[in-house]
Amino acid sequence: MFSINSECILSKKTEDIPPFYVMEVLESAQALETEGRHIIHLEVGEPDFPTAPHICEAACAAIGRGSTKYTHSQGLLALREAIVESYQNKFGIELDPNQVIVTSGTSPGLLMVFMALLEKRDEVIMSNPHYACYPNFVKCLGGTPVYVYTNEANGFSVEPETVRHCLSPYTKAILINSPSNPTGHVMSPESLQGLAAIAEEKEIPIISDEIYQGLIYSGEEHTILEYTNNAFVLNGFSKLYAMTGWRLGYIICPPECVRALQKIHQNFFICSNSFVQEAGIAALKGPQEHVAEMIQTYNTRRQYMLKRLLGMGLDVGKEPMGAFYVLADARKYSNNSLELSRRILNEAGVAVTPGIDFGNGAEGYLRFCYANSIENIKEGMDRLEAFLEKEHDR
Numbered sequence: 001m002f003s004i005n006s007e008c009i010l011s012k013k014t015e016d017i018p019p020f021y022v023m024e025v026l027e028s029a030q031a032l033e034t035e036g037r038h039i040i041h042l043e044v045g046e047p048d049f050p051t052a053p054h055i056c057e058a059a060c061a062a063i064g065r066g067s068t069k070y071t072h073s074q075g076l077l078a079l080r081e082a083i084v085e086s087y088q089n090k091f092g093i094e095l096d097p098n099q100v101i102v103t104s105g106t107s108p109g110l111l112m113v114f115m116a117l118l119e120k121r122d123e124v125i126m127s128n129p130h131y132a133c134y135p136n137f138v139k140c141l142g143g144t145p146v147y148v149y150t151n152e153a154n155g156f157s158v159e160p161e162t163v164r165h166c167l168s169p170y171t172k173a174i175l176i177n178s179p180s181n182p183t184g185h186v187m188s189p190e191s192l193q194g195l196a197a198i199a200e201e202k203e204i205p206i207i208s209d210e211i212y213q214g215l216i217y218s219g220e221e222h223t224i225l226e227y228t229n230n231a232f233v234l235n236g237f238s239k240l241y242a243m244t245g246w247r248l249g250y251i252i253c254p255p256e257c258v259r260a261l262q263k264i265h266q267n268f269f270i271c272s273n274s275f276v277q278e279a280g281i282a283a284l285k286g287p288q289e290h291v292a293e294m295i296q297t298y299n300t301r302r303q304y305m306l307k308r309l310l311g312m313g314l315d316v317g318k319e320p321m322g323a324f325y326v327l328a329d330a331r332k333y334s335n336n337s338l339e340l341s342r343r344i345l346n347e348a349g350v351a352v353t354p355g356i357d358f359g360n361g362a363e364g365y366l367r368f369c370y371a372n373s374i375e376n377i378k379e380g381m382d383r384l385e386a387f388l389e390k391e392h393d394r
């Protein structure tokens with residue numbers, strides 16, 4: 001049989017893409033499960049709740065009506081109107097549905113925004129730790145990530161003064177993510193305002209990944225659009241509406257940039273799924289009680305998990321108030337988070353994400369996701385505690 005020399009045929013940029021370690025942990029955990037092991041999953045950032053019935057019914061009804069064709073490349077107008085209305089209701093800001101491009105998840109939206117903005121050598125300022133995929137998008141498109149290092153001592157907060165130190169003639173965008181994956185940090189209005197001031201003064205747009213919007217457990221939430229319109233906002237339905245597998249998200253961009261993003265979408269994706277867009281309308285315009293219940297449940301789990309992790313001596317610093325993650329300092333056990341997470345998986349049967357997935361600023365840390373039942377979290381914490389006690393005695 002002909003054997004392909006992948007080194008010859010694959011591009012350098014493909015070879016340079018690092019693995020998404022959380023997916024590798026998940027796959028190793030699944031392999032152990034097929035061997036009969038019982039694993040507690042605290043690694044993947046995916047809601048454990050089912051999508052609400054009225055959202056599923058809307059998709060089925062749309063298929064029944066024959067809504068199975070291409071839609072407008074920017075997405076169904078009714079969905080874009082619902083998105084604009086949701087920002088209006090939550091934040092009191094006026095947007096035009098024509099500023100919205102509906103995508104198949106936030107991930108393609110990120111790719112499109114970076115594609116639209118970046119030339120070779122352009123720099124994108126982002127926090128470290130950061131969502132694992134950010135630098136890979138940037139590098140793949142010829143850009144360079146420039147990191148603002150944050151840690152638990154400063155509440156993993158990206159502060160405007162620190163960002164100012166990272167500005168260079170090549171800075172093309174400032175990327176923020178609040179509530180944050182992996183830290184659970186929620187940016188203050190003052191920080192958002194400070195970054196917005198830099199964006200306007202230096203004419204550098206902010207790319208604001210707001211995928212965890214709504215998942216906050218205290219205080220008010222904000223969008224960058226309250227402070228500046230020099231921003232590209234990414235958002236989607238995966239997290240708040242428990243719709244990861246539906247693949248639905250959107251970009252809100254300055255009116256002047258819509259055409260560029262629309263052309264990218266037309267060429268590379270055409271449009272997002274028609275009946276999934278109809279489900280998105282039901283999610284935004286339908287009853288929201290299930291969302292409120294999920295948030296309450298996440299909060300109970302968050303408090304429980306934090307108490308347990310702190311009790312085990314895994315430091316957390318400032319209390320994470322958003323998303324569904326806790327990033328805990330495990331450096332007293334190991335400085336190699338990948339190796340430590342492999343051992344926790346193999347020896348304790350608990351899948352956790354190694355901090356290194358989120359940049360060298362999180363090496364020695366572990367990310368725990370509380371989108372799992374309280375019973376499973378309890379079992380996971382008990383197993384982890386027993387593992388760490390043994391480590392201590394070693």
Ligand SMILES: Cc1ncc(COP(=O)(O)O)c(C=O)c1O
Pocket residue numbers: 045104105106107108131177180181209211235236237238244248249
């Ligand atoms: C910060 C952040 N951005 C984007 C995504 C991708 O979300 P989507 O399912 O909308 O592609 C994730 C998924 O975990 C995430 O954590």
